[in-house]
Amino acid sequence: MPVLDHRTDWDHYWRGLAASGGQPPQSGVSDPALARFWAQQIAATPSTSSATPVWADICCGDDSPLLQHAAPPSLKPDLVLIDYSGFALKKLKHNQLHAHCVQASAHQLPLPENSCDLIISQFGIEYAGKDTLPLVAMALKPSGKLVALMHKADGLIYQESQQSLAAILALLQGSCLRQARKAFEYGFKSLSGGNRALVKKANKTMAPAIEELKSILAKQGPHAAGGLLQQVARDMAYMFQRIPNYDPASIFNWFDGLKLELKSFAGRNRSMMTAALDEQDLTLLDDLLPGDFSYSFEPFLFTEHNEAAAWQVEIERTTDRA
Numbered sequence: 535m536p537v538l539d540h541r542t543d544w545d546h547y548w549r550g551l552a553a554s555g556g557q558p559p560q561s562g563v564s565d566p567a568l569a570r571f572w573a574q575q576i577a578a579t580p581s582t583s584s585a586t587p588v589w590a591d592i593c594c595g596d597d598s599p600l601l602q603h604a605a606p607p608s609l610k611p612d613l614v615l616i617d618y619s620g621f622a623l624k625k626l627k628h629n630q631l632h633a634h635c636v637q638a639s640a641h642q643l644p645l646p647e648n649s650c651d652l653i654i655s656q657f658g659i660e661y662a663g664k665d666t667l668p669l670v671a672m673a674l675k676p677s678g679k680l681v682a683l684m685h686k687a688d689g690l691i692y693q694e695s696q697q698s699l700a701a702i703l704a705l706l707q708g709s710c711l712r713q714a715r716k717a718f719e720y721g722f723k724s725l726s727g728g729n730r731a732l733v734k735k736a737n738k739t740m741a742p743a744i745e746e747l748k749s750i751l752a753k754q755g756p757h758a759a760g761g762l763l764q765q766v767a768r769d770m771a772y773m774f775q776r777i778p779n780y781d782p783a784s785i786f787n788w789f790d791g792l793k794l795e796l797k798s799f800a801g802r803n804r805s806m807m808t809a810a811l812d813e814q815d816l817t818l819l820d821d822l823l824p825g826d827f828s829y830s831f832e833p834f835l836f837t838e839h840n841e842a843a844a845w846q847v848e849i850e851r852t853t854d855r856a
């Protein structure tokens with residue numbers, strides 16, 4: 535099975551590009567059910583024979599439930615936080631020097647077999663390919679447990695991603711950005727020549743671009759693509775109205791950055807949709823996991839939703855093979 539690699543898209547996300555004000559756009563995965571779930575899981579993790587248990591978060595991004603929720607005081611685990619984006623880990627490292635941050639692919643983990651008491655992952659391992667979960671589970675010690683929330687094909691998050699992708703592609707494939715850029719070109723030219731005809735041309739070129747963006751927003755909703763499109767509409771209108779305050783290079787850099795950001799957003803959404811698991815993918819774990827592992831999975835619900843958002847997957851290594 536091919537290993538999915540969208541590292542550049544994730545690096546763009548964690549670095550935060552200019553068009554979204556340096557902040558990653560809201561991914562929509564912030565339901566309070568997530569924090570409740572991890573608080574319970576971590577509080578309920580039993581002590582093991584290890585003097586210092588090892589807990590790992592695979593594909594942690596820029597934060598981790600292992601940092602947000604304290605382990606039971608008797609445990610004092612060593613934390614290992616793994617992601618393949620150095621930009622995500624850089625954000626982590628700033629605040630969390632007591633954890634080991636490791637830049638690595640989930641498909642080639644630097645964790646030795648039989649080394650972890652607890653492994654968690656929130657919307658992460660599946661990005662490395664559907665065959666990755668059993669590989670990661672090999673790092674569990676006997677009695678160790680892996681708990682993952684994973685993207686569900688056709689679940690709520692999946693549907694949201696599908697909508698975002700449609701909105702981004704409409705913007706990338708339409709004429710809005712090209713027109714808007716042209717309008718700025720006319721606008722800047724009119725400033726240097728004091729040419730009123732060019733001012734008119736600039737306004738006439740910008741109007742349909744804004745209309746097109748508005749119609750995408752009306753169709754896909756203001757929150758499509760994590761609010762990125764709405765912000766683009768606001769920023770573009772703001773800059774165009776104040777064009778004399780801007781240097782042309784900064785505006786054209788903004789357009790270039792935006793295009794890159796939209797492409798990387800689309801790449802992440804596509805990779806999420808490829809990574810999402812259906813029930814059959816999880817049932818196959820029966821064949822893929824060795825006999826000393828047991829597993830279970832069930833739909834995970836967000837607050838006030840009856841439709842599943844994700845899968846909750848648990849794998850336990852049952853037998854002490856020593």
Ligand SMILES: C[S@@+](CC[C@H](N)C(=O)[O-])C[C@H]1O[C@@H](n2cnc3c(N)ncnc32)[C@H](O)[C@@H]1O
Pocket residue numbers: 538540544545592593594595596597616617618619622638639640641655656657658661662
């Ligand atoms: C949807 S984000 C989840 C981040 C975090 N766990 C959370 O819930 O906020 C997916 C993360 O997986 C990382 N990632 C994607 N593919 C990966 C791979 N093959 N190996 C390691 N990390 C990967 C990305 O860099 C990103 O930080």
